[in-house]
Every structure is written in C-alpha cells, then in structure tokens.
Amino acid sequence: MKVAIFGLGYVGSAAAGCIASQGHHVIGIDINQSKVDAINAGRAPVYEPGLDKLISAARSDGRIKAVAELSDELSHCDIALVCVGTPSGVDGAHDMKHIEQVTRSIAEAIDPERPRPLTLAYRSTMRPGSCEKFILPIVEASLGDAASRAVELVYNPEFLREASAIEDYFNPPKIVIGTLDGERSANMTALYEGIDAPLFEVGMREAELTKFVxxxxxxxxxxxxxxxxxxxxxxxxxxxxxxxxxxxxxxxxxxxxxxxxxxxxxxxxxxxxxxxxxxxxxxxxxxxxxxxxxxxxxxxxxxxxxxxxxxxxxxxxxxxxxxxxxxxxxxxxxxxxxxxxxxxxxxxxxxxxxxxxxxxxxxxxxxxxxxxxxxxxxxxxxxxxxxxxxxxxxxxxxxxxxxxxxxxxxxxxxxxxxxxx
CATH class of the missing domain: 3.40.50.720 (NAD(P)-binding Rossmann-like Domain)
Known part of the structure; x- marks a missing residue:
C-alpha cells in the first residue's frame, strides 16, 4: 500500500519507519523543513533507538520520502495517517489548531472522483466526538456529497512508548480501530497484517476515549x-x-x-x-x-x-x-x-x-x-x-x-x- 503520514514527530517518524519496513511505500508530510530533510537524507528526525536504521534502509530502497507541502501525493495513497500534535490549551483542553489545519489541507487535496476512498486515519489524541463533530464537517465542507464516497474516516490510537517505539509498533498491547459505524476497515486491517495483538474494531468515540483512559x-x-x-x-x-x-x-x-x-x-x-x-x-x-x-x-x-x-x-x-x-x-x-x-x-x-x-x-x-x-x-x-x-x-x-x-x-x-x- 501507499501511506501518507502527516506529522513527523516522535509518533509519525516511528510509524513511517515501521510501515516502510513492512514493504509499504510511505510519504511523510511536515511543515518543518529540517524533519523533511532528515527523512530524505535517510535519517530519523528524532532520536529513537533503531529508527535511523529503518529509515535509512527504506530510503535506500525507495520506499520512503518526505515533503513540506502537498501536491498530488494523496491521489496515489490508500491511507493518510494524521500524527500531528494536540498540545494542552490554556484551559487544559487539547489545542486542535494543528488538526484543523492539516484536515483542511487534506480535504482540499482529495480528488472527489477517486476510484476508491482514501482511508483518513487519525492517531492524535482527541476528545471523543472530535472525528464526528469537528473533522467530518471540515471534510464535508470541502468535498460536499462526495465526502462519503471519497473518504473513509478512522480513528486509530497509537500505543508507542518513546525509547521502545519500534518494539511497541510490532508488538502492541492491542490494536484499536474506530469507524463511524463500528465496522471493519479493510485498509487498516491490511496495514496491521502480520502483527499479533488483540484487535478491537469499535465505534469512533470508543476508540477516541481509549488513550484518555x-x-x-x-x-x-x-x-x-x-x-x-x-x-x-x-x-x-x-x-x-x-x-x-x-x-x-x-x-x-x-x-x-x-x-x-x-x-x-x-x-x-x-x-x-x-x-x-x-x-x-x-x-x-x-x-x-x-x-x-x-x-x-x-x-x-x-x-x-x-x-x-x-x-x-x-x-x-x-x-x-x-x-x-x-x-x-x-x-x-x-x-x-x-x-x-x-x-x-x-x-x-x-x-x-x-x-x-x-x-x-x-x-x-x-x-x-x-x-x-x-x-x-x-x-x-x-x-x-x-x-x-x-x-x-x-x-x-x-x-x-x-x-x-x-x-x-x-x-x-x-x-x-x-x-x-
């Protein structure tokens, strides 16, 4: 599969290296040029044991690259993983500005006539209801009636611990995939193929609450x-x-x-x-x-x-x-x-x-x-x-x-x- 990853911090970089090592083609997108340059030079943008090796090998094999701005990359992708930060706001709630910005840029870049829907999966920690009440309206405002055909919205929390992220990716305590109807996502199932862990295919809000709990x-x-x-x-x-x-x-x-x-x-x-x-x-x-x-x-x-x-x-x-x-x-x-x-x-x-x-x-x-x-x-x-x-x-x-x-x-x-x- 072809996977786009938005946000090349600790979560996004680790996911990029691990997914590329499984044979998928990965494109990383981040507004920070130094992170983009690191990926394209075959280096990890952050320190994580073993990550440099994965990214270097994937880069040598032509399975990973990074860009600072979207052009037509999404038209070739099966999955877009959003891994941008949701830091604390002044009142303690998550600051969703990065989620809003990247969602708008993705929605504007999606071809409404795609032959197959893009699986748009969020890994950033967000308040339950965010996918339905915050993200989906942004996508629908851009794509109109084509939104339901062009996009499969998913919430897929990550359980990576820094300093053991690679081990955690391939041996997670569980896999949680939330969808609007609580049904199976074929693309996300394929992404996790070969990884042995309890799988929970649930509604969006149940998946969103998981990381809080x-x-x-x-x-x-x-x-x-x-x-x-x-x-x-x-x-x-x-x-x-x-x-x-x-x-x-x-x-x-x-x-x-x-x-x-x-x-x-x-x-x-x-x-x-x-x-x-x-x-x-x-x-x-x-x-x-x-x-x-x-x-x-x-x-x-x-x-x-x-x-x-x-x-x-x-x-x-x-x-x-x-x-x-x-x-x-x-x-x-x-x-x-x-x-x-x-x-x-x-x-x-x-x-x-x-x-x-x-x-x-x-x-x-x-x-x-x-x-x-x-x-x-x-x-x-x-x-x-x-x-x-x-x-x-x-x-x-x-x-x-x-x-x-x-x-x-x-x-x-x-x-x-x-x-x-």
Missing amino acids: DNSWHAVKVAFANEIGRVCQNLGISARQVHEIFKSDTKLNISANYTRPGNAFGGSCLPKDVRALQYIAADTGSATHLVDALLRSNEAHKHHQFQTATAGLQRGAKVLMVGLSFKPETDDLRESPAVDMARKLLDAGFDLEIYDPRIDPKNLVGQNLGYTTAWLPTIEGLLVDRARAESQAHDRVIATNRLIDDLAIDASKLIDVSIIP
Whole structure:
C-alpha cells in the first residue's frame, strides 16, 4: 500500500519507519523543513533507538520520502495517517489548531472522483466526538456529497512508548480501530497484517476515549505509588519493601508497571491528556476527584524530590544532574520532571551542570525545542560531557533516571530521586 503520514514527530517518524519496513511505500508530510530533510537524507528526525536504521534502509530502497507541502501525493495513497500534535490549551483542553489545519489541507487535496476512498486515519489524541463533530464537517465542507464516497474516516490510537517505539509498533498491547459505524476497515486491517495483538474494531468515540483512559490510568499509578512512597519515607518505612509486596499481587493490583515510587510523570502524553480529561469531566458535569488531584500530586512530588535532592546543601554548591529527558533513551524534554528540577536548582542559586548524552540542543525541533526554550533557555551552557560528569568536581550528584548506572560517580555524593528507597 501507499501511506501518507502527516506529522513527523516522535509518533509519525516511528510509524513511517515501521510501515516502510513492512514493504509499504510511505510519504511523510511536515511543515518543518529540517524533519523533511532528515527523512530524505535517510535519517530519523528524532532520536529513537533503531529508527535511523529503518529509515535509512527504506530510503535506500525507495520506499520512503518526505515533503513540506502537498501536491498530488494523496491521489496515489490508500491511507493518510494524521500524527500531528494536540498540545494542552490554556484551559487544559487539547489545542486542535494543528488538526484543523492539516484536515483542511487534506480535504482540499482529495480528488472527489477517486476510484476508491482514501482511508483518513487519525492517531492524535482527541476528545471523543472530535472525528464526528469537528473533522467530518471540515471534510464535508470541502468535498460536499462526495465526502462519503471519497473518504473513509478512522480513528486509530497509537500505543508507542518513546525509547521502545519500534518494539511497541510490532508488538502492541492491542490494536484499536474506530469507524463511524463500528465496522471493519479493510485498509487498516491490511496495514496491521502480520502483527499479533488483540484487535478491537469499535465505534469512533470508543476508540477516541481509549488513550484518555490508558494515559490517565498510567498517571494514576505513578502518582499513587509516589504518594505511598513519600508516606513511607517520612515514616521511616522501606518503600522498596512495600512496593515489592504490592506488586506481587498480579491478580488484583494488575501489574508492576508505573507503580514504582520514584520519578514524577512527564513527557508529551500523560500531563496533557490528564488536563484534557479534567476539562471533559468538568464540561460534562462528571465528578473525577482523583483525576483532578493527579497533576497537583505530581507537582507536590516534584517539590518533594527537590527538597530531598538539596537537603543540607548551601546556596552556590556545585551540583551535577544526571538525566534531563523525561525518561532514558529519548531526547524528549517536553514536561520532563528533570527540566523542572533544573529550573528549581537554578532559581535556588546552585551552580548546576547537566549530563545527558542523548540531548544535543542542535537536534531539538518543533514542540520539543519550543518547550526547552521556554523553560530552560540556558540549556547549552549547562550540558557537560562524560569526562566532566565523572570528574568528582561536584558537591552533589542528582540522578533523575538510569543514566547514572553508566557513570563512575562518588556514591557518597549521589542522591537518586528516580526511586524512593
């Protein structure tokens, strides 16, 4: 098949590489010229383990290319996957401007006389009802009566975790395909051929709500674990032992994932989707007190981490922070708890240096660049290399993720805030 992918960020780039590796022909579309140039040079626009190799091989075989503007590409495509961002708006609801813009450009480019409908599939997280009440009217306004013949509208949420996106693509926990009538989509079924996972072919709104439920539950588990961890730490109880007991119950406590007391949650999904679910609950008169408390609990935990990490330190002390991205093996800094830690350390007057081998300011693009510029504009002057990190020239070392395992660091100076002992 021929697949167009709109948005070449973390989700779109990973999908492009994986789909092309299956033998499909992929064209990526993104207004960011640097991302387009990276794909056409056979490189991944973002750091994701193994993605460079997939894109390089696909580019060499002529199965992938990228453009910054649409011309007649859609006339040759079977599927168009929309992977553009839906960041948090000022009120917590998703900002849908990118979805609106790309939907208009797609609708205007579709030939109403197509011999077969284009499967227009959205992967961006959106409020339930968005496909029917927001996207479909845009398509119908452009195509008129031909819309139902020229377009098959689909919502297909992704379940990719950064740093393991390729593994997750080929071994997902589930596949969810939402359509207007809840019936099977032949093109989407063909796209996932060969991938063994539970398949849910459902209505559009059920599919749209899936990511809210998943991401909010993941956020619940992280916040719950950290609240219990703080209580344990303040009472002199071993949070590690309590956690071992808790996670042993796989029948009732479900799983051990997201339950280890340690880091606050962050990244591009959990915070914004919790905010959006809060907005939806308030808008519909629902009472979701635990969800409403999640972000406050997360912020409280960030402050707890800062207090723990700086206990006994004097203003002006030399501090090395190991890890800046929201988790290891990614360069994504969006809503990273480590960025908040860095800001707090700087505001408190500490002499800060940061070691994270995955972060290169020159490679930050799009929303990742915008977030970093807004919250940590001095990043280039803070980053140090491995030799400096291991120089023992610091009064304290604060580990925010597993990168510390790779360094020779004086253990007496180390505080690992990524886990509560």
